[in-house]
Amino acid sequence: xxxxxxxxxxxxxxxxxxxxxxxxxxxxxxxxxxxxxxxxxxxxxxxxxxxxxxxxxxxxxxxxxxxxxxxxxxxxxxxxxxxxxxxxxxxxxxxxxxxxxxxxxxxxxxxxxxxxxxxxxxxxxxxxxxxxxxxxxxxxxxxxxxxxxxxxxxxxxxxxxxxxxxxxxxxxxxxxxxxxxxxxxxxxxxxxxxxxxxxxxxxxxxxxxxxxxxxxxxxxxxxxxxxxxxxxxxxxxxxxxxxxxxxxxxxxxxxxxxxxxxxxxxxxxxxxxxxxxxxxxxxxxxxxxxxxxxxxxxxxxxxxxxxxxxxxxxxxxxxxxxxxxxxxxxxxxxxxxxxxxxxxxxxxxxxxxxxxxxxxxxxxxxxxxxxxxxxxxxx
Amino acid sequence: xxxxxxxxxxxxxxxxxxxxxxxxxxxxxxxxxxxxxxxxxxxxxxxxxxxxxxxxxxxxxxxxxxxxxxxxxxxxxxxxxxxxxxxxxxxxxxxxxxxxxxxxxxxxxxxxxxxxxxxxxxxxxxxxxxxxxxxxxxxxxxxxxxxxxxxxxxxxxxxxxxxxxxxxxxxxxxxxxxxxxxxxxxxxxxxxxxxxxxxxxxxxxxxxxxxxxxxxxxxxxxxxxxxxxxxxxxxxxxxxxxxxxxxxxxxxxxxxxxxxx
Numbered sequence: 001x002x003x004x005x006x007x008x009x010x011x012x013x014x015x016x017x018x019x020x021x022x023x024x025x026x027x028x029x030x031x032x033x034x035x036x037x038x039x040x041x042x043x044x045x046x047x048x049x050x051x052x053x054x055x056x057x058x059x060x061x062x063x064x065x066x067x068x069x070x071x072x073x074x075x076x077x078x079x080x081x082x083x084x085x086x087x088x089x090x091x092x093x094x095x096x097x098x099x100x101x102x103x104x105x106x107x108x109x110x111x112x113x114x115x116x117x118x119x120x121x122x123x124x125x126x127x128x129x130x131x132x133x134x135x136x137x138x139x140x141x142x143x144x145x146x147x148x149x150x151x152x153x154x155x156x157x158x159x160x161x162x163x164x165x166x167x168x169x170x171x172x173x174x175x176x177x178x179x180x181x182x183x184x185x186x187x188x189x190x191x192x193x194x195x196x197x198x199x200x201x202x203x204x205x206x207x208x209x210x211x212x213x214x215x216x217x218x219x220x221x222x223x224x225x226x227x228x229x230x231x232x233x234x235x236x237x238x239x240x241x242x243x244x245x246x247x248x249x250x251x252x253x254x255x256x257x258x259x260x261x262x263x264x265x266x267x268x269x270x271x272x273x274x275x276x277x278x279x280x281x282x283x284x285x286x287x288x289x290x291x292x293x294x295x296x297x298x299x300x301x302x303x304x305x306x307x308x309x310x311x312x313x314x315x316x317x318x319x320x321x322x323x324x325x326x327x328x329x330x331x332x333x334x335x336x337x338x339x340x341x342x343x344x345x346x347x348x349x350x351x352x353x354x355x356x357x358x359x360x361x362x363x364x365x366x367x368x369x370x371x372x373x374x375x376x377x378x379x
Numbered sequence: 380x381x382x383x384x385x386x387x388x389x390x391x392x393x394x395x396x397x398x399x400x401x402x403x404x405x406x407x408x409x410x411x412x413x414x415x416x417x418x419x420x421x422x423x424x425x426x427x428x429x430x431x432x433x434x435x436x437x438x439x440x441x442x443x444x445x446x447x448x449x450x451x452x453x454x455x456x457x458x459x460x461x462x463x464x465x466x467x468x469x470x471x472x473x474x475x476x477x478x479x480x481x482x483x484x485x486x487x488x489x490x491x492x493x494x495x496x497x498x499x500x501x502x503x504x505x506x507x508x509x510x511x512x513x514x515x516x517x518x519x520x521x522x523x524x525x526x527x528x529x530x531x532x533x534x535x536x537x538x539x540x541x542x543x544x545x546x547x548x549x550x551x552x553x554x555x556x557x558x559x560x561x562x563x564x565x566x567x568x569x570x571x572x573x574x575x576x577x578x579x580x581x582x583x584x585x586x587x588x589x590x591x592x593x594x595x596x597x598x599x600x601x602x603x604x605x606x607x608x609x610x611x612x613x614x615x616x617x618x619x620x621x622x623x624x625x626x627x628x629x630x631x632x633x634x635x636x637x638x639x640x
Contacts, residue, residue: 047567
C-alpha cells in the first residue's frame with residue numbers, strides 16, 4: 001500500500017502484529033464460546049494499547065487517529081471481537097477527550113490509559129437508526145445534580161465497562177437539540193445492567209441492556225454543553241465508522257489467509273484447488289476489495305488526524321468495507337467447502353462476526369441515506 | 380552500571396526453508412526478526428537496569444537494515460544503540476564477528492556487563508558470546524537461567540545437562556542467557572514513540588579501530604562446506620494399551636520383530 005506511514009507508525013504496526021499473533025488470535029475462538037476475555041484486556045493494558053491514542057500527559061501512547069486505526073486493523077486480523085471492543089472503548093473515552101472539561105479529562109483519561117473500560121450509550125430498544133428519537137430523560141435534581149430515567153440497548157462493552165457515556169433527552173421538546181451526554185460510573189445507584197445478549201457473532205465483545213431507575217448523578221456528570229449530545233454522538237460515530245472499515249479489512253484478510261492456505265493445499269482432480277480459475281477469480285476480487293478497504297480506511301483516518309470533516313468519507317468507508325467483508329467471509333467459507341461449515345476451520349465464525357459490520361455504528365441503509373443525500377446535494 | 384546487550388537480525392525461522400538443490404537459505408519473502416533469545420537478553424538487561432540503575436546499549440553487527448532490530452531494542456527500553464556496519468564485516472564467521480563486537484565494547488569502554496542470547500536461531504553455534512569474552516579477557520557465564528548483580532559480581536544459575544548450578548563472575552563479565560530466564564516485554568507504544576529520538580551510532584571498521592584482516596571473510600578461518608536439511612523419516616505411531624506389563628511386552632515384541640534388539 002502506498003499510504004505513507006511514519007516510522008513510529010510502522011514500528012507500532014510491527015509490535016501490534018506480533019502481539020496479535022501471540023496474544024489475540026489464539027483467544028478468538030475461546031471468546032466466541034465464552035464471551036469477553038478479561039485476560040486479553042489485561043494484556044492489552046500491559047502492552048500500553050488501551051490508551052495509545054491519548055496524550056502522554058494522561059499516561060497514553062501519544063498516537064494520532066491513524067495510529068489508533070493501525071492498532072484496530074492489526075488486532076482485527078486476529079479477532080474482530082477484540083478490535084470491536086477497542087473501537088467502542090475509544091469511541092466513548094474520546095468523547096471526554098474532545099468535549100470534557102479539564103477537570104473531567106484529568107479525572108477520566110488517565111484511567112482510560114490505565115485500562116479502565118468505557119462504553120457509549122445512544123441506541124435504545126425502541127429504535128436504533130432514528131437516534132434522535134431516544135426516550136431516556138435527564139432532569140435537574142434539587143441538589144444541583146441530575147436524575148436519569150429510561151434505558152439503552154445494544155451497548156457495546158456494557159456489562160464490562162467501568163464508565164458509560166449516556167445520551168439522554170434534557171429537553172424532550174427540542175428534538176436532536178434537546179439531547180445531552182452524561183458520564184455514568186458502573187456502580188451508580190439506579191443503574192441496572194441486564195444479561196449479556198446471545199449474539200450471532202462478535203461474541204467476544206460484551207453487549208447488554210441498561211436500565212436507569214431514578215439514577216442520581218452529580219452536577220459534573222454533564223459532558224460538554226447541554227443540548228449538544230446528539231452532535232457529539234454523530235461526530236463520534238464518524239470516527240467509529242473508520243474503525244469499522246479497519247475491522248472489516250483485518251477480518252477479511254484473516255479469512256483470506258486461511259482460505260489461501262487451504263486453496264494451496266487442498267487437492268482436487270489432481271491439483272490444488274487454487275490452480276482452478278473459479279477459485280483464482282475469487283481471490284482476485286477479494287484481494288482487490290481488501291486493498292480498497294485499507295486505502296479508504298487509512299485515507300479517512302488521515303482526514304480525521306488532520307482535523308478535516310469526514311462524515312461522508314467515513315460513511316462510504318463503512319458501507320463498502322462492511323458489505324464486502326461479509327461477502328469475502330462467505331466466499332472464503334465456500335472455498336473451504338464442508339470444512340468451511342465446521343467450527344474447527346474458523347471461517348464460519350468470521351461470517352457471523354462480519355455481519356455486525358453491516359449493522360453496528362449505522363446500518364447499511366442509514367449510511368446509504370446519508371451518502372445518497374449528501375452526494376445528491378453536491379453541485 | 381553500564382550494560383551492553385548484543386542483538387542479531389535473523390530470518391523468521393518459522394517460515395524459512397532450505398533450497399533442496401543449492402542448500403542455501405531461501406530468504407525470499409521471509410521476514411527478518413530479532414533473534415528470539417536476544418530478546419531475552421534485552422529483557423534481562425532492562426530488568427537489571429530497572430533494579431540497579433544504569434544504562435543499556437544495544438549493539439548489532441550487520442547490514443544497514445539490521446538497524447530494525449536495534450530500533451526494536453530501543454523501543455523495548457534500551458538507552459542507545461550502535462550498528463556495526465561495513466562491507467569489510469561481510470561474510471564473517473563467529474571468530475571475525477566476535478572480534479568486531481569486542482572492538483565495539485572496547486570503543487564504548489567502561490562496561491560492567493555484556494549480555495548475549497545463548498545462540499542465534501540461524502547459525503545456532505552459541506560461540507559468539509564466549510569469543511567476545513575471550514577477546515576482552517573477561518570472565519563469562521553461559522546458559523544463564525537467572526541473573527542478578529550482587530556486590531560487583533554477576534550471579535547466575537546455569538542450566539547443565541543434569542541439573543543446574545549457581546555461579547558468579549567478577550564484573551566486568553559476559554553472560555549468555557537461555558529463553559527460560561524471562562518473558563520479553565512488548566515494546567509499548569509510548570516507548571516506540573521515544574525510541575527514534577534516542578542516540579543511534581553507526582560505526583565502520585575505521586571508527587572501531589578494527590583490523591580488516593581480522594574482519595569478514597579474511598578473518599574467518601571456518602568455511603561452510605555444505606548446507607542440507609536432514610531427511611525426516613516418516614514412521615507410523617504405534618499406541619500400546621493395557622497395564623504396564625502388557626504394554627512393556629508389546630513394546631519389546633515390536634522391537635524384536637524389527638530386529639532392533
